[in-house]
Amino acid sequence: MIIINKILNVDDYYFDVFMSISEALTGFSVNELQATGLAETYYTYILENLQAATFVEFLTVSKNVFENSFSEAQLKNAIASEIMADPGLNDLAGKVITIWYLGTWEGAYINDRSYKEGLVWNVMHAHPPGAKQPGYKSWAVKPVNSHS
């Protein structure tokens, strides 16, 4: 049986919002984000490293954005106007995107796994240097996952 590291109490309530807004901001599905194995780690890390009120505001706005959007286009516009256009929230959105793409928060890796789970390596059809090595000669052909 898989035991998932439980997010407790009120934080628990916002975890799904965090994952949904992460999906919308990164362009990676919740499943893909979960597959990094670091979703809970990142969530609790942000909780611990940010003033609670700031994070709660970000998540509350995010929640409203989802509740008032009924199509992809609406959602995109709402994120652009409600989050990306707001200087404070824009900064936090950038940090959330960065934690997923690079595994860093304000320049520092969260732990020795977050570098390897950076999504940026997936979008370029490569792998984090020094990890997830694709095998001998793999570099001589097109990446198998490049869909082209």
Next chain:
Amino acid sequence: MSQTANKKDVIIVGTGIAGSLIAKLLSDHVFDAEKGKMIHRADAKQSDSIRELSILMFEAGLEAGVELDSVSSMTNYNEYMRTFFTQEAKVPNSPYPNLKQAPSPNVLDVEPITPPFPDKKGYLVQFGPMPFASDAIRVGGGTTLHWLGTTPRMLPNDFRLTEKYGIEIDKPDATEKAPINWPIDYETLKPYYEMAEFEIGVSGNVSKQEYPISESMEQYYGDYVFPMEEIPQSYMDQKIIDGLAGTSVQLNFENIPLMLVPSPQGRNSTPNPTYGKTKIIKAETAQTGYKLVLDSSEKEAYKALGSVWNPYMGERCEGNASCVPICPVQAKFNALKTLKKALYKINENDNLARNPYLEIKAQCVVYRLSVDQQDKISKIHLRRYISKEKTDFAEEVIDASDSIVILAANAFENPKILLNSTYTVIENGQKVEKTVANRSDQVGRNLMDHMVMLTWGLFPEPVYSYRGPGSTTNISSFRDGNFRSEFSAWISPLDNWGWSWPAFSPGSDLSEFLGEGLFGAELKEALTYRLSRQVLFHFEIEQLPNPNNRVTINNEYMDVLGIPRPVIHYELTDYEKRALEQAKLASDQMFEKLGIKDFTQYNATDSNTVVYNNVRYSYNGAGHIVGTHRMGSTPDDSVTNSYCKSWDHPNLYIVGAGNMTTLGTSNPTLTLSAFTIRSVESILADLETKLKN
């Protein structure tokens, strides 16, 4: 056979590639007292007349870095890997311990200098005017832990720039000009290149090598294949080759056809069946002294040598794409592999057993040599620190009067130790102060590096960079030619890792797009587009020896153990600057042919930047720290002879990249390995003389 407990036959300072090669080759030989000759173990019969050589090595880095039993070496190497994963800036030194007791130069410390004030931020004290831009690491195995692994040999004309192109440089006192030919030529070094390629384990295809030289490839390589088959060229390389093959580039001087060559590399691929059985490097008695040969009489097939802790790991490159700073599986050669062969020998039961005649003492920072009345090195002074955390140290003096002393540290440390070793002699009734090995006043001078000018852009279609070894192809066209009388030659590796070096990609691309307000699918698309098309061209420009580019010491600048730090004076000449200009011309033409959109930017704030003919060029260091104890033909203009033996002291050898008379366009490790192997012939002859008495 009785051996004096404390007196060693050979003392080696440094466990990098030069020290490890010497330790390995010497520990493979024994003294046959009956014949009065040094012989290879393979030729030694069980007998009382065999005397083992006792060898002591010193390493400035941590103890854990030279513990090479399987468990310890794996544990320690995994610690390097863990550090690498968590380091924000994954620069070459990032995985390795950053020691205050044995500090290392770090590229993160390089910054512009405002003369006359030196930059003292890092380990090096840099007076400039140009900062020296390369790093090295003081750790068991030395800087081979983070070398890229590219192993081209030098070209014949690299050894004779004066003879061929009339280039001369100032003498240290600037009174007259001096030639810069090597004391040896390519032909002399050729068999030792083969030995170095065996020991390092080079993969490559001889028949695909193509260089702009007048010798035929038949003359250059002879009837030869590399030990292992070619490392496949990257998908990106093939796209670039498709666009450039058969074309040429117009420089101010001449039209130069482009030769795109798969690079020979010190990383494991598949053993080449044509290479035959495995070899041994073995001394044979020559008319005078000894000759090393690559002996093929072994019965076992040639095998790729995997990691230090598990020979079945790293037998072949796995595409980790992190040769620099660390190969996770050790498919890339590092000197610990050679050191392990010195430390462990096959015993009579065919098991690997610890060689009791080789002792390695780590955390020992050698800082001074003493000289006796006969000009022999009599003592080695070192400071042994207690732990990584503490800076307390024990002062130790090692008796070296009956030993052959081999300085095998890097090209900052070797001259630093020598310059710190002064002694007084009485000449004509006068006290004269001298510096060890420095009769020529060349110790510390002629510090060189390749200037790496980078150009980068976006390829018109995805080339899927960031995959494979750092570089698998190079453009060899500019490695030699008549233009060398006017400006530097260069080699142009194609770099497989996108813009990570010049632009800190992919992090910088992400910040850029976030700055534009991109998110979601659009962000993903922008990153995919950008990152899969990034190409990086690389121009490694030869720097000429220059007596004013030098390592000195100064009592004002000490490290925490009270040992002088290297003080660097360094500048470029128009010979190199003009090559930057010409290389950029070549780059522009190649980018145009390929339809590459140029993103290259050189800024006034770059740490290494010059304006030449009103145009700005910036460059990086290549990590090729070379030339501070040059070899030469006479004691007047060089520190050692061609066997790396000091002209001034009968029991002192100085080995490493510092011996290189000039730099050429090759990555220096293979060449320094070749002449280091050759130096063992002279060391064996000295040992014979010593042991006969």
